[in-house]
Amino acid sequence: MRRLDWLDALRGLAALTVVLFHLSPQVIGTEAHLAVMRHIDLGKTAVLLFFLVSGYVIPMSLERHGSLRRFWIGRLFRIYPAYLATIAVFALLAAAGLLHWQASLRAETGTGVLAHVTMMPDLVGVRGVVRVFWTLSYEMVFYLVVTGLYAWGLHRHSAWYAAALALTAWAVPLPDALLGENRRLLAALLLLGLLLTLTLVFAARSRAAGVIGIGFVLVPALNGHPAAASTVRSSQQALLLLAVMFAGTVVYRWQHGQIGRVAGPAALGVVAASVVGAQWTQRAWLADVFAVATIFLIAYVFRHRTMPRALTWLGRISYSLYLLHVIVLFLLPRIVPDLGTQPLPVRVITGLAYLASVLGLAWLSYRIVERPAQRLGRRLLDKIDTRHPPPPIPATQRAAPGTGRGENARESV
16 A cells, blocks of 8 residues: 555545536536535535645655755646646637637637646636636645745744634735736736746745745735636635645644644644634535545544545546546537436436546546656656755755655645
8 A cells, every 4th residue: 555545535535526516517407506505515625625635745745855946847747737738628629619718718818828827827817728727826826835935944834824824814804906907917927926936946046936936925815806707706715725725734744743732733723713714604614624624534544544446546647637527528518418407317327428438538648648747757857866966955854754755655736
């Protein structure tokens, strides 16, 4: 058994939940779907679980690599190939007349291109080519902020960051779209900031890169978008998502004795209370947070046990599954028109066929896009290490015991 199979199982469960959530209106009907959402929003539950897992894994990955340059090469080869492949598939289907570009992207093409290069369309206020791209905006901000904290040796104080972000989002009136309604300018500035950060990282100017990286926290804090094209409609919600990711980091550091026994649970309690309290008008949030905490806790308690192979397999293909399943869903009405009004057996059979199709497509993407890209990234890292061996990792920046390369520590999105 690989030591981090429990994280793969969580990612697999989250990805499958997202797929089923998006499929459910077609199979059980819109009214039944909305009735379930009044009690628990499984889509939000899955996304929060994804963010919690990323918060746990990304700092571990960074400290395992021992260098910002190695970390970013690994990240770029991990997330961009499947992302670009998804955009290419959508573009081909759109060119064939089977799909249509979002109206906001047609109206603001230049802005959309710039926003997609950075993976931050939601923070710019434009719709992603595939709507699920919105979560990548907050993943990217998290990578950049963690980069900055690591560069300045401040990364171990995760409990403070998680609690401070959550309390700020809950208690402080935050402006929305403060950075301006000029979305093209904002998209260009975000691209410039990302490119400058990466340039400084590869030039071994880590502290300068760190300043910019930490500065990216201002984007969700001040520029949440109430625009129709955005999924996250306020700075409050955007900052809470970042707090959830830092909550995952708190779990990782608490597990490895890097956070006190009181500070860790206290920070997690603050984040949970803030997420629920800030969204108190939507009663499903309480169920969402309870479900996420329960699922993560169960997986954590049994992390040394053998995980279900189906879930770990789903975890390995979860990124491609998450990105591509919506494209197949868009095509479903062309194959079975008015599926929601068809007899139940037709809906069930169609749903099962859809699941088989998206799982097969995700597996194919994983095999021909993700894995070759990751191998290419590792070869590049090996060449870099041969020419420029990484410096010794300071004791304050080493990964926790048992997270070395030889123990199958894997990265997450």
